Amino acid sequence: MARGSNPKLADVARASGVSLATASRALAEPDLVRAKTRERVREAASMLGYVPHGVARALASRRSRTIGAVFPPVDNPIFAAATQSLGHALAGAGYTLLLATHDYDPAVELVATRTLIERGVDGLVLVGLDHDPMMFQLLRRAGVPYEITWSVDPAGFHHCVGVAHRIASVRATQHLLELGHREFAVLSGHTAHNDRTRERLAGVREALAARAIELRADRVMEAEFTLPQARAAFALLQARAPGFTALVCGNDVLAIGALCECAARGMRVPQSLSVMGFDDIDMAAGASPPLTTVRVPAAEIGRRAAARMLARLAGEAVPPIEELQVGMVVRESTGPAPR
């Protein structure tokens, strides 16, 4: 436990007979010192087992090489994938990802963001546009650059990389309409504090309204993004307002939950009910029946967010808005409407 006795840069400098400044440069900016000196310092460093003190470095240089991410729970596969690729891309550039999660609670999110800023992150990655108003004030005061993921800001006010949820949702609904469905139900995520969910729901409404088809209020149900909750919500939907032939789900987790419940009650998909997902998580292809869904490039969003942030930190100009394309993936959970 000899933590206090860790070699510091001063020890390396002494061991290699150079000044602190030169030792620092030899390790951080190799081009600035003569090759021979550089080698001497490096050797001394590895000899002593020197590990730079990142905290001190951050204080002195006013950059921590750390990016914070404030995400919903990563037990949702799409967020797991995005954080994964985000972290990977950042690590490749010598940055570390500091991850915080918030359970869809804006207050928790605010605290987490504040904590990350205190920890001195060089940049932040957020999810969606719905935040406590204090968030943006906090971000502005701190002068921390941030990227918003998943959503794109129609006002063009924030840097964003995401997809057009509403349009994708319209397309998905149209797919069902083309199959002849007229009786719709929606298994949505909670719309409070979640603009993606709201947009997706709005997309369904928009597509139906365009054909003058009613979406009954009792056929819209909100549930948490977990399998058990989704099953329960679907059961409730069936009990409350049966008779729909198409179910549009806020995401794949909800859709797969619905499929599980269908299987459990011997309901045939897609013969008696078509189920549409959203996201195209890994599970979707393996579900039974394989889930028709909208592919959202989650990992790509993470990668792009990393790339954009790194570019901005390097002082490069980055287009404020980057919209990624989504695609319908038609599998076997949707079929012609029964009569």
Place this chain on the structure above:
Amino acid sequence: MARGSNPKLADVARASGVSLATASRALAEPDLVRAKTRERVREAASMLGYVPHGVARALASRRSRTIGAVFPPVDNPIFAAATQSLGHALAGAGYTLLLATHDYDPAVELVATRTLIERGVDGLVLVGLDHDPMMFQLLRRAGVPYEITWSVDPAGFHHCVGVAHRIASVRATQHLLELGHREFAVLSGHTAHNDRTRERLAGVREALAARAIELRADRVMEAEFTLPQARAAFALLQARAPGFTALVCGNDVLAIGALCECAARGMRVPQSLSVMGFDDIDMAAGASPPLTTVRVPAAEIGRRAAARMLARLAGEAVPPIEELQVGMVVRESTGPAPR
């Protein structure tokens, strides 16, 4: 972008007419200053919108209130659950979780660990016992306390909180034996750099050996922990050495992959093949058929790891080893052996 102009503690001190030291104490150790002074300082702080500079604080106090975690990819639901609960528990105690992931590559893991140590984490949470030998040297030199999760160290050398993979695996295999199965196959995770996987496989072998039942080498297959890989591996297993009636899987992801492939080829589970999982992820209960598996308390492992680490940092004595109980969850993917 007025980052440079952020108020610092000195500004707060000046504004409230006290010294730097008193201002620091008023905010960090309220009991040490007179109530009246404390209020004056607090007021000045919120007036100015003062946000403490965590990096400077960490440097001066030699504690960062940050815990690092080096995990396999969190797209595996068990790790997502564990990091989630870990982060939660730490946040509740004013600590931040710094998460790094490593794709089951010991070299990457070593670099990530080193990075976290450089960042000044107060403690580390690792997964399993298989690590680059340099890891422990690094940890010892840095004097950073660490907790190993999932596995328990038989030698009692490290602080651990985990489960007895081998014994659980023996039990799971016995369950299949009791159902009359004699022809076994194993769909295992990669055993390199993964002691949990090896122990689980060893458990199967042990249980079979006890009944003098052979496990043919061509009936053991390793695959990555993803659905598509699992499906492919299962297909290969079927092609290479068909005829087994029981399939023991290294985890639920692999098992569900196998179930998907069974469904795709019209193979009836459990009538013609029994499938056994491991972990009891959310999906397991919803799979079709619902998966028989071994419940591993992933979230609880995260919580306990946090509690243990916090206790140790607070100087409390913590029993070095904590073994959590696992339980068989018998659902519908296992049944009597066909004849």
Place this chain on the structure above:
DNA sequence: AAAATCACTGCAAACGTTTTCATTTGCAAT
């Protein structure tokens, strides 16, 4: 040969806190 340029190197001042130690203050007991 002097001057100008260049590539390195070193000194010392940040960076924004916490914490030790000494000093002052407030208050109760003489």
Place this chain on the structure above:
DNA sequence: ATTGCAAATGAAAACGTTTGCAGTGATTTT
């Protein structure tokens, strides 16, 4: 009033780097 003591405060030294500026030779230019 004085004393004694604890509680509250302040001055200044860390914490381990980076970095602006100045200095040193060596090398080139005039």
